[in-house]
Amino acid sequence: MQYFRYLPFFSLDSGLRRNDNKDREAVKNFYTALDRMPCNVTNQGMATESATNTIGVNPEGEWFGYKRTTPQKKTELVLDVFHSVARKYDLMNDLMSGGAHRLWKDRLIRMIRPRDTMKFLDVAGGTGDIAFRLHKATGGRAPITVCDINPSMLKVGEARAIDRGILHNLDWVEGNAEKLPFPDATFDVYTIAFGLRNVARIDNALKEACRVLKPGGRFFCLEFSHVDNPLLAKAYDAYSERVIPKIGKAVASDADSYQYLVESIRKFPRRANLGKRLVAAGFKGAKVSTLSFGIVAIHMAWK
Ligand SMILES: C[S@@+](CC[C@H](N)C(=O)[O-])C[C@H]1O[C@@H](n2cnc3c(N)ncnc32)[C@H](O)[C@@H]1O
DSSP: OTTOOOOOOEESSOOOOTTOHHHHHHHHHHHHHHHHSOOOBOTTSOBOSOSTTOOSSSGGGGEETTEEOOHHHHHHHHHHHHHHHGGGHHHHHHHHHTTHHHHHHHHHHHHHOOOTTOOEEEETOTTSHHHHHHHHHTTTOSOEEEEESOHHHHHHHHHHHHHTTOOSSEEEEEOBTTBOSSOTTOEEEEEEESOGGGOSOHHHHHHHHHHHEEEEEEEEEEEEOOOOSHHHHHHHHHHHHHTHHHHHHHHHSOHHHHHHHHHHHHHSOOHHHHHHHHHHTTOEEEEEEEEGGGTEEEEEEEO
């Protein structure tokens, strides 16, 4: 299918067989390249011009799109964005991505290979797209918890669940990805789709993800990423800068929230950077798969 260009995983961490020198060499080279990546960090360890390559703890908390902020303020501003867009969120997703978000989400579910014996947590689950897919894939038999910081998004999600007749095995919980309201080692699978970009303290959220997963549990993050091909990147940048805020204004009467969306994508860490931070949060075997020329990536890791 034209939409997709599925690049093979590349390993960020172990998952290596003993004595597999070739793989070890590849991983060593990867880390060397990562350490040489340009990284704008001031003396205080705060992000400067770009957070995308910054190696530090929670640098994204200093930015709301292109505007300087604090982690607390960013959380409030993100809450405002999703209060404002909640009712039109699903329609806007279809319009902005030409329906591609559905294919990206389907791809995520196929990678998870859900089983009805597994316990799922979908963080920043919003209006339930991932939870509904997991519910369907497990025949409604697996317990699924949707956790989101924003009650307006959860309200839309719960109404959608009722419309679909999904009343069992689906819980809606208000909570912050940075401090999840669940005990240690509760879930087999943690998902976060188009949510991590909005979290102020990403490294805290990754640690929390690791904490609530059972040993051997898996982490999946579906998120906008960065287009590598310079020509395509130019076209994609032009589309996101000129078209997306206009659709936001016309459909949701809210150009600012969609301007934030565009800016937050640019500020999101590069794939290799996020991979290293997954390892720092306690995960193993971190891998990434790019979809649609790098517009989107799926990060996966094991506890
Ligand atoms: C772009 S929506 C994604 C919704 C859904 N996962 C999907 O793929 O359609 C981002 C969601 O992240 C939630 N969010 C933002 N910051 C969060 C945080 N710190 N903890 C939990 N959820 C958060 C927002 O409320 C919003 O519902």
